Amino acid sequence: MSIFFDGPGKGPSLSNQADQIDQPVILSLDTSSRRTSMALSRGERLLALFGAELDHRRSERLWYELEFLLNEAGVELKDIDLFSACTGPGGFTGLRVGLAAIKGFARAGDKKVAAVTSLEALACAQDIAGPVLVTVNAHKGEFYAQLFDSRTTGLPVARSKPSLASIEEVVASVNQIESLILIGDGAEAAWERAGQIGPLKGWRVRVQPDFLAGRMARAAHLKYARGDLVGASELRAIYARPADAVVKLSQGLVGKGLR
Amino acid sequence: MSIFFDGPGKGPSLSNQADQIDQPVILSLDTSSRRTSMALSRGERLLALFGAELDHRRSERLWYELEFLLNEAGVELKDIDLFSACTGPGGFTGLRVGLAAIKGFARAGDKKVAAVTSLEALACAQDIAGPVLVTVNAHKGEFYAQLFDSRTTGLPVARSKPSLASIEEVVASVNQIESLILIGDGAEAAWERAGQIGPLKGWRVRVQPDFLAGRMARAAHLKYARGDLVGASELRAIYARPADAVVKLSQGLVGKGLR
The missing domain is CATH 3.30.420.40 (ATPase, nucleotide binding domain)
Structure with missing residues (x-):
């Protein structure tokens, strides 16, 4: 039809x-x-x-x-x-x-x-310069994660290799960063985990593309x-x-x- | 073929x-x-x-x-x-x-x-709460503009009616706002104009959808x-x-x- x-x-x-x-x-x-x-x-x-x-x-x-x-x-x-x-x-x-x-x-x-x-694509085209944690749900209780330095122009620069880990491990690896952008479909989970283990910092979850x-x-x-x-x-x-x-x-x- | x-x-x-x-x-x-x-x-x-x-x-x-x-x-x-x-x-x-x-x-x-x-669609789905200026190039030297209060959840709330004006008029109407998100294909023009008339404030141009x-x-x-x-x-x-x-x-x- x-x-x-x-x-x-x-x-x-x-x-x-x-x-x-x-x-x-x-x-x-x-x-x-x-x-x-x-x-x-x-x-x-x-x-x-x-x-x-x-x-x-x-x-x-x-x-x-x-x-x-x-x-x-x-x-x-x-x-x-x-x-x-x-x-x-x-x-x-x-x-x-x-x-x-x-x-x-x-x-x-x-x-x-x-x-x-x-992960690079998700870190790209940010309008704020600074550290960006990309977290993507890999299911089975695991997340792909990578830390970048975001640029307002140019490509983000990787600060770590892509990893596969639990959300607790992902958050522990970046927990010392005061001001952090979180993006990816695991960003909410990372933000919630960070809130469980301490007072929330200058972390911000970005809208997904x-x-x-x-x-x-x-x-x-x-x-x-x-x-x-x-x-x-x-x-x-x-x-x-x-x-x-x-x-x-x-x-x-x-x-x-x-x- | x-x-x-x-x-x-x-x-x-x-x-x-x-x-x-x-x-x-x-x-x-x-x-x-x-x-x-x-x-x-x-x-x-x-x-x-x-x-x-x-x-x-x-x-x-x-x-x-x-x-x-x-x-x-x-x-x-x-x-x-x-x-x-x-x-x-x-x-x-x-x-x-x-x-x-x-x-x-x-x-x-x-x-x-x-x-x-x-304009509402552009103001929607922001991940930062606060004032958002939406500016869209209407050509012929004019811009559609509207000021919203952005919510991280829920619809943005209009603070002004949609207007059609020069970029100078648009910027003048919001120039007293210290912290402002700018979005739309006229956002760069508004940001540049704001820089011409005074020291740049906590204004930030967002990535376009x-x-x-x-x-x-x-x-x-x-x-x-x-x-x-x-x-x-x-x-x-x-x-x-x-x-x-x-x-x-x-x-x-x-x-x-x-x-």
């Missing part, structure tokens, strides 16, 4: 945007969580974004959605100068699907890739500007947690027949 | 989301600027968002994009409990198109509408919770500026034959 008009809405041609002709066209893709998103941008400017909660036939729907996005933005795949991939941490299968897509695009078109972690691809687009442009890019073959996922299959194998729960 | 798989990616059925079954499904639509966006949400949760810069065949493409969004979110039009319309201020034609679409949907399905202004529909979805849910909804026939645009045609008519530049 279609209550709407049929047919795609072919967007304006990129060639009309003469004022930004020297800026790279960037396709950003995030599949690190169920909240899949993709963005097309030109330089700092976001042209189009699509995001949805996908937990059903994601790897198949991704291609249809990417085509829709390109079509609505009036961009062809060959027009894309740079690809931005979310390297994680995040779900194993989602990351595999997203990285495979970006690797394929970049390889086929001989284009570079800006590798952006999900609706979808990560918009933030990735900004990070990718900043990486492009400083030449921090990789080739398709150098693109690697950051899992920060071993795959369930690896854990089960090490525990002897699966794969006995393979030993 | 299609390099991708064909066919729509039918999303999961809403009936699977049993944990949120008592929350309203909301469709939010913003056409107040060239940055058209639309969002589907359930309660506080954003299910899907699409946004693009559209200045070419917008009124036609809108329907195709809405159908895509519904399809990807696995939502049918009849499932939508509440519509959220951006009433402006903003471009005349864009607002007309968006309001006509929402009026049609709401009327046909006998559903209520949350009327959200573009990528697209407004995500913010509208939150505002609509808050209005739903307090019963601040209207019927389709009560929905009115806020232009804050007379249409060019009205100005030209009053100046005798057009429409002489009609007098």
